[in-house]
Amino acid sequence: MTHAAPVEKVMTKNWANPGQNTLEGYQRSGGYTALKTALEWAPAKVIDEVKKSNLRGRGGAGFPTGLKWSFVPKDNPKPKYLAINADESEPGTAKDRFILENDPHMLLEGIAIACWALGAHTCYIYARGEFKYPSAVLDKAIAEAYAAGIFGKKLLGKDFELNVYQVRGAGAYICGEETALLESLEGKKGWPRLKPPFPAVVGLFGCPTVVNNVETIASLPPIINQGAEWFAKLGTEKSGGTRLVTLSGCVNRPGTYEVGMHTSLRDLIYADEFGQGLPAGRMVKAVIPGGSSAPVLNAAELDTKLEFEAFKPMQSMAGSGGVIVMDDTCCMVRCLWRVARFYAEESCGQCTPCREGQPWMARLLRKIEEGLGDMDDLKTLMNVAASIAPWPPIGLGNTICALGDAGALPVQSFVTKFKDDFVKHIENKGCPHGDKPWGHFGDFV
Amino acid sequence: MPEPLFTPEEQLQFDRGIDELLTHYPPDRKSAAMLPALRHLQTLKGWLPPEGMALVAQRLGTTKERAYEVATFYVMFHTEKPGRYVIDVCTNLSCALRGAEGLLTYMEQKLGTHAGTNGDKYFLRETECLASCGTAPCLQINEDHHENLNKAKVDALLEKLK
Numbered sequence: 001m002t003h004a005a006p007v008e009k010v011m012t013k014n015w016a017n018p019g020q021n022t023l024e025g026y027q028r029s030g031g032y033t034a035l036k037t038a039l040e041w042a043p044a045k046v047i048d049e050v051k052k053s054n055l056r057g058r059g060g061a062g063f064p065t066g067l068k069w070s071f072v073p074k075d076n077p078k079p080k081y082l083a084i085n086a087d088e089s090e091p092g093t094a095k096d097r098f099i100l101e102n103d104p105h106m107l108l109e110g111i112a113i114a115c116w117a118l119g120a121h122t123c124y125i126y127a128r129g130e131f132k133y134p135s136a137v138l139d140k141a142i143a144e145a146y147a148a149g150i151f152g153k154k155l156l157g158k159d160f161e162l163n164v165y166q167v168r169g170a171g172a173y174i175c176g177e178e179t180a181l182l183e184s185l186e187g188k189k190g191w192p193r194l195k196p197p198f199p200a201v202v203g204l205f206g207c208p209t210v211v212n213n214v215e216t217i218a219s220l221p222p223i224i225n226q227g228a229e230w231f232a233k234l235g236t237e238k239s240g241g242t243r244l245v246t247l248s249g250c251v252n253r254p255g256t257y258e259v260g261m262h263t264s265l266r267d268l269i270y271a272d273e274f275g276q277g278l279p280a281g282r283m284v285k286a287v288i289p290g291g292s293s294a295p296v297l298n299a300a301e302l303d304t305k306l307e308f309e310a311f312k313p314m315q316s317m318a319g320s321g322g323v324i325v326m327d328d329t330c331c332m333v334r335c336l337w338r339v340a341r342f343y344a345e346e347s348c349g350q351c352t353p354c355r356e357g358q359p360w361m362a363r364l365l366r367k368i369e370e371g372l373g374d375m376d377d378l379k380t381l382m383n384v385a386a387s388i389a390p391w392p393p394i395g396l397g398n399t400i401c402a403l404g405d406a407g408a409l410p411v412q413s414f415v416t417k418f419k420d421d422f423v424k425h426i427e428n429k430g431c432p433h434g435d436k437p438w439g440h441f442g443d444f445v
Numbered sequence: 446m447p448e449p450l451f452t453p454e455e456q457l458q459f460d461r462g463i464d465e466l467l468t469h470y471p472p473d474r475k476s477a478a479m480l481p482a483l484r485h486l487q488t489l490k491g492w493l494p495p496e497g498m499a500l501v502a503q504r505l506g507t508t509k510e511r512a513y514e515v516a517t518f519y520v521m522f523h524t525e526k527p528g529r530y531v532i533d534v535c536t537n538l539s540c541a542l543r544g545a546e547g548l549l550t551y552m553e554q555k556l557g558t559h560a561g562t563n564g565d566k567y568f569l570r571e572t573e574c575l576a577s578c579g580t581a582p583c584l585q586i587n588e589d590h591h592e593n594l595n596k597a598k599v600d601a602l603l604e605k606l607k
C-alpha cells in the first residue's frame with residue numbers, strides 16, 4: 001500500500017451528491033452564491049481575484065487565466081465574447097466531459113462570473129460532436145438556468161444581459177485549437193488562423209474573445225467563494241488550485257482523478273487513492289504526462305510534480321492532464337506509430353510541413369515496426385519532424401498552429417529516449433514484441 | 446416529379462429548427478449557424494442529402510458549396526447515406542493499451558465486415574480518442590457511447606442491433 005499526500009477536493013467535491021447535475025442539487029450544495037458575490041464586485045476586482053488565485057488554463061498551455069483576460073482591450077466598442085472550449089479531443093484526456101456530466105452548473109456559474117468580469121453578453125460553449133450524453137446534460141442545465149432567471153435579460157436579477165448557447169462540433173480534433181474553434185463557431189471548416197492578432201483582440205466575428213477550457217472556468221465559483229489566497233495556497237508557487245487528470249494505459253486502476261499540483265506522477269500511478277500501480281512483475285517503461293502531444297518521459301522521471309512548471313526541464317508539459325502509462329512489455333515503435341497516425345489524420349492540411357510531414361512520419365514508423373526499415377529511415381523520420389518543429393522545443397515551430405508541434409514532439413522524444421527500441425526493430429528486421437505490442441492489458445478479452 | 450426531400454411534418458421541423466438556431470447569432474452572421482444547421486438536417490434525414498444542404502445554405506444566406514465544404518471537413522457529417530448502424534471504435538493509444546485492436550478485429554468478425562466499409566446495415570469505422578481513455582476500450586453506436594468493453598459486453602450490445 002502506498003499513499004499520496006492528501007488532496008483537498010475542489011473540482012470533484014460534490015460529484016457524488018444526488019442530483020448534483022440539476023439546478024436544485026447544485027443550489028443545495030451552495031450553488032450560485034459565488035455569482036451573487038461577484039456581481040456585487042466591480043468587474044476589475046473579479047479579474048484581480050482571478051489573477052491572485054494563480055489559476056492557469058487547463059486546456060493544454062497552462063496560460064495564466066487572469067493575465068489572458070487582461071489582454072481584452074477596454075476601449076474597443078465591439079461586443080465581447082466568451083468561448084468555452086469543451087472540445088476535449090487530446091488523446092489521453094477525459095476530464096471535461098465529467099464536469100459536464102456531473103456538475104454542469106459549476107461551469108455555467110463560472111461562465112456567468114467570467115462574462116461579468118469581461119463585459120461579455122454572449123457565451124458559446126463549443127462541445128465536441130461526439131459528446132451526446134454530456135451535451136444533453138449541459139443543455140438541460142442551460143435551460144434550467146434560463147428558467148430560473150439566472151441567464152437571460154437580467155443576470156441573476158442584475159441589469160446585465162447574458163445569453164449562453166451550446167454549439168456542438170462534428171468530429172475534428174483541430175477544432176480544439178482556439179482559432180480553429182472560432183472558425184468553426186463562425187460556421188466554417190476548422191482552419192486555424194495566423195496569430196497575432198490573438199483572439200482576445202480579434203476573435204469571434206472580429207470581436208475581442210476569450211477562449212477558456214471547461215475546467216478552467218469551472219474553477220471560478222470556488223475561487224470566489226473561498227478566496228484567491230486559499231486557491232493559490234492549495235497549489236504550488238505558480239500553479240493555483242487542484243487539477244483533474246486522466247490516468248490511462250497499463251495501470252491497475254485507470255480513471256479520472258483530482259490531484260494536487262504537488263502530486264507526483266509516481267504517486268498518481270502507484271498510490272492507493274489513484275492508479276494502484278502495475279500488475280505484479282510489470283514496471284513503468286514510459287509515461288506521456290499531458291495528452292499525446294506532450295513529449296514522453298521515462299521511468300527515471302516519475303518524481304515530477306503534476307503542475308505546469310515542473311515538466312519544463314524535461315522538455316515536456318503538463319498539458320491537458322492526460323497521463324498515459326506504458327509498461328515494460330510495450331513496443332515503443334507501435335505506441336508512437338499510433339500517436340503519429342492520429343496527427344496525420346487530424347492535420348487540417350493548411351501548412352505543407354504538417355500536411356505532408358505527419359503522414360510521412362506515420363508511414364516511416366509503420367515501416368520500421370514491420371521490420372522493413374533501415375537506419376536511413378530513422379534519420380529521415382527525425383529530419384521530417386525537425387522540418388515541422390525543432391528539437392528540443394523552443395516555442396512554436398514552423399507551422400500556423402501548434403498541431404504541427406504536437407505531432408513532431410512525440411516522435412522526437414520517443415526516438416531520443418527509447419532509441420534502442422527503434423534500432424532493435426531495424427537490426428532484427430521485425431518487432432521484438434511479436435504480436436503482443438500493447439503490454440499487459442493489450443488483449444481484448 | 447422527383448420525390449420531395451421532406452414530408453410536410455419534417456418540413457415544419459426543419460424550418461422551426463433553423464429559425465431557432467438563427468436567434469443564437471448576430472443577424473448579419475447567419476452563416477455561423479452552419480454546423481448546428483447541418484446537424485439538424487442530419488438528425489431529420491439520417492444523412493446530408495445534397496438538396497438538403499442546398500436548403501440549409503439558402504436559409505443561412507450562403508452558397509451550397511460552402512455547406513458542402515463544411516460538411517466534408519467534419520467526420521461526423523455523412524454526405525453519403527451510411528448503414529443503419531454507424532459503429533466507431535476508438536483505436537487511439539490509451540484504448541490500444543487496453544485491447545482496442547482486438548476489439549476492432551472482434552467487431553469485424555462478428556459483423557462480417559471490414560473497418561471503413563459502408564454497408565446497408567453496418568458502417569464500422571476506426572475513430573480517434575473519444576474521451577474514454579480511463580474507461581477504455583470504447584466504441585459508439587449511432588453516437589451512443591459504450592465503455593469498459595469486453596467480449597461479453599459487446600455480444601450483449603450487438604444482440605440489440607436488429
Ligand SMILES: Cc1cc2nc3c(=O)[nH]c(=O)nc-3n(C[C@H](O)[C@H](O)[C@H](O)COP(=O)(O)O)c2cc1C
Pocket residue numbers: 056057058059060061062063065085086087088089090173174175176177178179211212213214216217401402403406
Ligand atoms: C491542436 C490543438 C488542440 C487543442 N485541443 C484543445 C481541446 O480539446 N480542449 C481545450 O480546452 N484546449 C485545446 N487546445 C488549447 C486551446 O488552443 C487553448 O489554448 C485553450 O482552450 C485555452 O483555454 P485555457 O487557457 O483555459 O487552457 C488545443 C490546442 C491545439 C494546438
Ligand code: SF4
Pocket residue numbers: 174191192346347348349350351352354355399400401402403404405
Ligand atoms: S499546423 Fe497542421 S493543423 Fe495546424 S494549421 Fe498547419 S496544417 Fe493545419
Ligand code: FES
Pocket residue numbers: 091092093535536537538539540541573574575576577578581583
Ligand atoms: S484513446 Fe480511446 S477514448 Fe481516448
